[in-house]
Amino acid sequence: MQVIDWQAVVNKHGPIVWNTAYRLLGNHTDAADCFQETFICALEVSRRQHVRSFPALLIRLATARAIDRLRQRMREPNISTNIADCATVPSNDVEPFQQIQAQELAIGLREALSQLPPQEAQVFCLRYLNNMSYRLIAKELGIKANTAGVLLHRARTKLKEHLEKAAVT
Amino acid sequence: MEEPKDILDKAIEALANTDVPPGPPQELTEATVAKLIEAADIPQDEFKTIRFIDRIKPMKGLIKYAAAAVLLIACGYTVGRLSAPKTPDIEQLRSAIEPAIRENVLQEMGQYMQVGLASGYAQLKDELQQQYRRDLSNFAIQTLAASSTVTNQRLQELIDSINTAQTQDRQWFASSLNQIEHNRRQDKSQLAAGLETLALQTEDELQRTRQDMAQLLIYTQPDSIGVDKSNNLNNLNERNK
Numbered sequence: 001m002q003v004i005d006w007q008a009v010v011n012k013h014g015p016i017v018w019n020t021a022y023r024l025l026g027n028h029t030d031a032a033d034c035f036q037e038t039f040i041c042a043l044e045v046s047r048r049q050h051v052r053s054f055p056a057l058l059i060r061l062a063t064a065r066a067i068d069r070l071r072q073r074m075r076e077p078n079i080s081t082n083i084a085d086c087a088t089v090p091s092n093d094v095e096p097f098q099q100i101q102a103q104e105l106a107i108g109l110r111e112a113l114s115q116l117p118p119q120e121a122q123v124f125c126l127r128y129l130n131n132m133s134y135r136l137i138a139k140e141l142g143i144k145a146n147t148a149g150v151l152l153h154r155a156r157t158k159l160k161e162h163l164e165k166a167a168v169t
Numbered sequence: 170m171e172e173p174k175d176i177l178d179k180a181i182e183a184l185a186n187t188d189v190p191p192g193p194p195q196e197l198t199e200a201t202v203a204k205l206i207e208a209a210d211i212p213q214d215e216f217k218t219i220r221f222i223d224r225i226k227p228m229k230g231l232i233k234y235a236a237a238a239v240l241l242i243a244c245g246y247t248v249g250r251l252s253a254p255k256t257p258d259i260e261q262l263r264s265a266i267e268p269a270i271r272e273n274v275l276q277e278m279g280q281y282m283q284v285g286l287a288s289g290y291a292q293l294k295d296e297l298q299q300q301y302r303r304d305l306s307n308f309a310i311q312t313l314a315a316s317s318t319v320t321n322q323r324l325q326e327l328i329d330s331i332n333t334a335q336t337q338d339r340q341w342f343a344s345s346l347n348q349i350e351h352n353r354r355q356d357k358s359q360l361a362a363g364l365e366t367l368a369l370q371t372e373d374e375l376q377r378t379r380q381d382m383a384q385l386l387i388y389t390q391p392d393s394i395g396v397d398k399s400n401n402l403n404n405l406n407e408r409n410k
Binding site for chain 1: 175176177179180181182183184185186187189190191192193194197198200201202204205206208209306309310313314
């Protein structure tokens with residue numbers, strides 16, 4: 001069995017998991033829950049198989065948990081989807097209007113991601129938000145690189161349609 | 170020439186550049202580690218022991234070299250101590266170099282203090298500027314959001330009131346049209362009744378006149394009246410001549 005120093009793992013890879021979760025969820029509470037769930041999942045994965053690369057595994061798990069949480073948030077109509085923390089909007093050189101526009105685009109993209117099939121959403125996030133290569137994405141998700149490309153293309157098409165529709169309405 | 174970005178690229182850029190607060194918080198890290206240890210069902214002490222042993226294991230090969238290095242250093246230190254010249258007169262040496270050292274130390278202290286004060290001032294200024302910009306930006310964002318919300322509410326109220334007024338106008342107009350139609354029908358029926366009455370009366374009058382005319386035609390006059398009538402006719406002829 002693989003012996004893992006979880007404290008060292010959390011200290012070393014915690015920031016990247018935090019960034020991934022916070023960027024997708026946009027608020028502190030959900031990001032904290034997602035952070036804990038990610039490491040618990042990583043523990044379960046490490047019991048089943050030997051973990052070669054913790055960063056890739058943790059990023060994949062954090063992305064999957066964050067997307068699940070986004071979908072859950074969209075299913076519950078009472079919870080507002082726009083619950084970004086006000087403390088997280090510093091701007092030194094960006095106009096407030098541009099910042100609001102960027103926030104609206106980010107919120108729209110989160111909504112659109114929550115409506116995609118989970119695998120497409122994962123591939124999209126890993127590629128564009130975490131800059132992972134097709135080969136690495138395919139390896140982490142257990143699929144072929146060509147399949148990852150197809151999923152990414154589908155995700156892009158659906159997201160674009162969703163965003164354009166949202167922009168028109 | 171750079172191709173214009175579509176909405177998806179803009180959204181990706183916005184989401185990727187989302188400002189993430191530095192983290193994770195220390196409490197969250199500690200809580201996560203505690204949960205992991207609990208989930209792994211390993212006590213904390215055992216966990217630490219395993220970790221220490223685990224760290225020691227790959228270093229086994231290095232321990233020999235470390236021991237050899239320590240021995241070499243100890244030997245070198247001993248040889249150096251034994252072969253070192255006698256120590257000079259400390260008091261003489263101190264009196265010789267103390268003023269120069271003091272002067273140098275004072276100069277360096279002064280320079281350090283000046284540099285520290287200057288950098289502190291610049292840093293404080295920068296922090297204040299950044300804080301001010303951040304506050305101003307937050308205030309502008311909140312004001313914009315609040316004003317847009319209020320404007321939307323007012324517009325919605327205006328639309329509602331216009332709709333209500335239009336509905337009332339339509340209802341009033343429809344009731345007026347109904348009233349006019351009702352009056353028209355009533356007038357028409359009254360007019361028809363009046364015309365019928367008039368026609369009946371006229372017919373009666375015509376009947377009566379016809380009867381009078383018939384009676385007048387069949388009426389026979391006396392002879393005296395006939396002589397007078399012929400006289401009158403003669404007089405009339407003479408007058409005409």
